Amino acid sequence: MKELNKLFDRIIQRVNINLRELEFDVNPLVSNLIPTQQMTKFYAFYGLTPHHPLNFVFRHSNLSGSYFLGKVRVTNSLLYKSDIRGDELKQKGDLFQYQDFNIPVDQDEEITIDDSFLIKTLVHNFSHDPETLETFFVRDTVSTHYANIHGSPSDGCFMGPFSTVDLTTMRDCVVGAYSYVQAGEISHLNIEPGTVWVRLPDEFNFMYRFPSDLLTSYIYFKPGNIPQGIFMDFVEDRKAAFEQVFNIVNFKAPVTVPDSASVDRFAVIKPKTTIGDNVLVAQRAFLQNSTLGKGANAQENCYIINSVLEGNDVTAHGAKIIEADLGKTVFVGFNSFLRGRPNARLKIGPECIIMPHTIIDISKPLVVPPGHLVWGLIENANDLQANSISLKDLSKIETRMCKGRMLFEGSGKTFVTGFQERIHHILEANGAFFANVTNNRGHAQRNQNISFNTIQPYPKGDDKTGLYPTIIIQP
Amino acid sequence: MKNYLVKELMVPISEYATVPEGATLFEAVLALENAQEQFQQNRYSHRAVLIMDKNKRVIGKLSQMDFLTALEPKDENLIQIRKFTQLGFSRKAIALQQEEYLKSSPPILDVYSKAASMNVTQFMQRPTEGEYVDENASLDVALHQITAGANLSLLVTRGTEIVGILRLADVFAAVYHSMKESESQKANGEAG
Numbered sequence: 032m033k034e035l036n037k038l039f040d041r042i043i044q045r046v047n048i049n050l051r052e053l054e055f056d057v058n059p060l061v062s063n064l065i066p067t068q069q070m071t072k073f074y075a076f077y078g079l080t081p082h083h084p085l086n087f088v089f090r091h092s093n094l095s096g097s098y099f100l101g102k103v104r105v106t107n108s109l110l111y112k113s114d115i116r117g118d119e120l121k122q123k124g125d126l127f128q129y130q131d132f133n134i135p136v137d138q139d140e141e142i143t144i145d146d147s148f149l150i151k152t153l154v155h156n157f158s159h160d161p162e163t164l165e166t167f168f169v170r171d172t173v174s175t176h177y178a179n180i181h182g183s184p185s186d187g188c189f190m191g192p193f194s195t196v197d198l199t200t201m202r203d204c205v206v207g208a209y210s211y212v213q214a215g216e217i218s219h220l221n222i223e224p225g226t227v228w229v230r231l232p233d234e235f236n237f238m239y240r241f242p243s244d245l246l247t248s249y250i251y252f253k254p255g256n257i258p259q260g261i262f263m264d265f266v267e268d269r270k271a272a273f274e275q276v277f278n279i280v281n282f283k284a285p286v287t288v289p290d291s292a293s294v295d296r297f298a299v300i301k302p303k304t305t306i307g308d309n310v311l312v313a314q315r316a317f318l319q320n321s322t323l324g325k326g327a328n329a330q331e332n333c334y335i336i337n338s339v340l341e342g343n344d345v346t347a348h349g350a351k352i353i354e355a356d357l358g359k360t361v362f363v364g365f366n367s368f369l370r371g372r373p374n375a376r377l378k379i380g381p382e383c384i385i386m387p388h389t390i391i392d393i394s395k396p397l398v399v400p401p402g403h404l405v406w407g408l409i410e411n412a413n414d415l416q417a418n419s420i421s422l423k424d425l426s427k428i429e430t431r432m433c434k435g436r437m438l439f440e441g442s443g444k445t446f447v448t449g450f451q452e453r454i455h456h457i458l459e460a461n462g463a464f465f466a467n468v469t470n471n472r473g474h475a476q477r478n479q480n481i482s483f484n485t486i487q488p489y490p491k492g493d494d495k496t497g498l499y500p501t502i503i504i505q506p
Numbered sequence: 507m508k509n510y511l512v513k514e515l516m517v518p519i520s521e522y523a524t525v526p527e528g529a530t531l532f533e534a535v536l537a538l539e540n541a542q543e544q545f546q547q548n549r550y551s552h553r554a555v556l557i558m559d560k561n562k563r564v565i566g567k568l569s570q571m572d573f574l575t576a577l578e579p580k581d582e583n584l585i586q587i588r589k590f591t592q593l594g595f596s597r598k599a600i601a602l603q604q605e606e607y608l609k610s611s612p613p614i615l616d617v618y619s620k621a622a623s624m625n626v627t628q629f630m631q632r633p634t635e636g637e638y639v640d641e642n643a644s645l646d647v648a649l650h651q652i653t654a655g656a657n658l659s660l661l662v663t664r665g666t667e668i669v670g671i672l673r674l675a676d677v678f679a680a681v682y683h684s685m686k687e688s689e690s691q692k693a694n695g696e697a698g
Contacts (some may be wrong), residue, residue: 214594223586228593236594240586432600438590440599 033494035067035093038109042148045171049187049203052099053221057173057189059254062176065111065150069184070095071497073112073277074485077504081480083118084139087504093488093497096277098297098314099250102141112313113149114331118474119165119460129161138165145170148180152190153331153348156182160200160216166460176258177266177332178206179348179365191224192258193349194251195365195387208252209262211242211365211388224250227388227406233448235441239386239406240416242436246408249368250389261366265351269317269334272299291465293474298329298481311461321352324359326463337373345457347387355379358401362454364389371397384422384450391415404447406437422447510680512648513641516662516670519564523555527565531576531629532622534568548632554659557630564661564668566630576621577627579611636662639672645680648672 073096076100077087083416086102097110101117121127127134140157143166152174158167159182167184174180174190183196190196191208193423200216207224214230222228250260254499257263276299284294285302292310294300300312301319311328313319321335324342329335334351343360346352350363354371355381363369364387371377375394377383380401391397391409395423399405404425407418417435428443458464462473486502490494523541524549525534534555541552557566578584587607590600636655639648641662651660652674662670 218593230594232594236599238590238593238595243582431596431599431602431607433599435606438595438599438603440595 032067032071032496034091035070035109035497038091038093038107038498039067039148041107042109042146042171042173045146046148046173046187046189049171050189050205052203052207052219053309055205055221056134056349060189060252061150061173061175063149063255064257065109067497070109071488071491072096074487075099075110075499076483076485079482079484080118083505084120084122085506086139086141087502089486089499089502091501094486094499095488095497102139104141105144106144107146109148110144110152111148111150112381113140113152113154115144116153116313116331119155120167125460127161127164132161134161134164136164140165140167142167142169144168147172148182149174151176152180154180155331155348156198157196158182158184158200163200175252176263177349177366181348181365192252193262193388195349197365197387207390208250208258209246212304213387224252225388227386229386229446231441231445233441235439235443235446235449237386237437237439237446239437241408243392254367265334265368266332269299273297273315275299276372291462293462295481309463309465309473311463313474318465326461327460328458328461328463330476341381343458343463345454345461347457358383360458361385362370362450368392369467382422384454398437406449407435418471509678510645510684511641512639512643512645512672513670514662514678515648515676516641517552517676518670519668521557522671523552524558524564525555525626527557527559527627529557529626530622531568531573531624531626532648534626534672535573550696554671555626556671557626564633566627566632567659567661568626568630571623572629572631576624577618579608579614579617583607633661637661640664641669645677648677649681652677 034165043058066468070093075094075097076461077099083101087099092108094110096112098114103115103117123136123138125136127136141328142154146398147169153444163184169180169185171187172185176192178190179195182198184200187203188201190206193209194206194208195211197213199212199214203217204217205221206212207222209224210220210222210226212228214228225246227239229237248261250258250262252258276297285300286304286306288294288306289308291308292306294312295314297314298312298316303320304318305322307323307325309325309326311502313331315331315451316329317334319336322339324340326343327340329346330348332349333346336353338352338355340357344357345362347365349366352369354373355369355377358381361379361380361383363385367389369377371393375396377391377393377397379399382402383399384404386406389406393410402422403419404422405419409415409418425443426447431440460473465472488497488499510513521536525537554567554569556564559565587600587603636651637657637660639651639660641664658674660672661668661676662672664669
């Protein structure tokens with residue numbers, strides 16, 4: 032255990048050095064979050080498929096309960112129940128388009144994690160930084176519960192619980208709890224908790240900030256305590272179901288899964304769930320008494336309960352949908368929390384975009400009209416009016432617009448088109464448009480043939496307890 | 507060009523608006539108004555109030571900008587909104603968000619009333635090292651100090667004592683008159 036403690040101290044010191052300009056001290060926030068004894072309890076596991084490059088290198092690290100896929104190198108790091116999913120990494124020979132450049136990729140891209148502490152964090156997608164095409168790096172970084180590092184190389188950063196950094200290279204930044212950032216490149220910024228910020232320089236800039244007094248009911252994170260609030264209670268209440276799934280060696284999906292669909296063996300599928308064609312259900316997703324129509328997907332840490340998704344709906348990483356009916360092609364962004372009630376269902380019309388990190392928490396029935404963009408905190412029809420706009424109207428904005436706590440500047444048309452194209456790309460990558468054996472294969476089809484191996488740390492007994500030995504896994 | 511000395515251009519402290527450190531913001535503004543009325547002969551009116559401690563030493567300065575800033579509504583949200591430039595928003599966009607936010611804020615007269623009763627020391631600027639100039643310094647030195655520090659005025663010292671204020675307007679007028687005189691002499695010389 033001594034080595035594990037030394038490793039923790041080393042990581043914290045390195046992150047604090049990076050964040051000294053922001054006068055941000057990581058230590059009081061994370062020192063008691065995961066006791067080191069807890070890090071010795073769980074095995075790590077990796078996926079083997081015929082479709083993804085295989086290359087794992089683990090050195091001087093703890094990987095407790097974490098999952099790896101693709102090409103991943105971890106050094107001097109603590110990874111606790113994190114998903115390092117390298118199934119969208121660039122491959123040798125790909126062309127990366129950046130502005131007017133088409134840059135050839137010289138070798139298979141690799142996720143490298145150095146001197147970092149990731150807690151229940153998802154690392155996914157690929158580096159969008161043209162300066163580091165073949166390496167998706169995460170170094171000197173601490174991330175906390177249910178953070179998403181999505182296509183975002185990170186150096187010297189801290190991420191609060193339920194935060195997301197998406198398609199953005201970040202250096203020396205603090206991203207507060209439940210903040211979402213998609214801004215291309217950021218450095219030396221302290222993003223306040225509850226900030227939703229999407230920027231494409233010279234094109235558009237969208238921002239919403241949650242009222243801090245209301246957000247604390249959902250997520251509250253202060254030094255000395257683990258994150259608290261409705262989000263944490265919600266996932267903790269369903270934790271036991273995941274423990275069962277992880278303890279079973281031979282898994283069989285409890286529902287009928289069409290040949291064109293994929294349900295990960297580390298997902299929780301409760302009774303009365305229906306899986307349509309081309310559906311993708313990722314590991315750590317939770318489905319209960321719900322219908323996923325053709326081409327719908329549920330990504331990591333998603334919860335879909337007592338709900339109907341008509342088809343081609345994207346439920347992005349960490350999104351939760353409860354007592355809701357979604358029309359076709361509804362996008363529910365990262366870590367959104369959509370909660371209807373049995374007698375107050377939430378109905379979302381087709382082609383709607385629910386912005387990442389949106390909270391809809393209602394006690395009376397609510398209908399979101401088709402083709403709307405929705406953001407922020409919505410508890411009733413008035414809130415919906417204040418926190419939504421039709422995509423048609425948004426497309427007409429050419430200068431700037433302010434609606435309540437939301438500020439938009441730039442071209443609405445470019446913003447809407449960009450979102451719609453990305454949603455189409457996600458559906459395509461997930462295999463939602465799969466038609467036959469050769470056409471439009473995506474994760475839903477490729478992830479069917481996957482096997483898992485487990486790896487274990489040194490057992491109790493000496494200084495190395497909890498550390499994994501150096502492990503190199505190659506074809 | 508005539509090179510004036512600072513003491514020839516300064517406003518003596520006895521003629522300047524001053525208030526004790528215990529004064530309210532409103533009392534400071536009244537003192538400024540009073541000083542302006544008594545100083546009508548000068549085309550450049552007073553634009554600041556000096557704040558004195560109990561030993562009659564200058565401890566700070568309240569400018570018109572400080573006064574207006576004091577009246578700006580302040581809360582955590584507005585502070586955050588004003589930081590939006592870091593996130594790439596234009597000043598116009600920030601003004602729009604601020605306007606939207608202020609719709610739900612207390613009436614502006616209430617804000618004025620609250621600010622008026624607050625202590626002036628909360629809003630004053632404490633002089634920094636570059637804001638002092640000796641009374642026997644030349645106009646050139648004062649000019650450099652004002653432009654380098656982007657100051658609207660300098661505190662004029664005699665030893666450790668502050669004896670006057672050198673204002674931007676006084677320096678401007680002196681430089682302008684000197685230049686005019688010099689150009690005029692040059693033109694006469696060329697003509698002769």
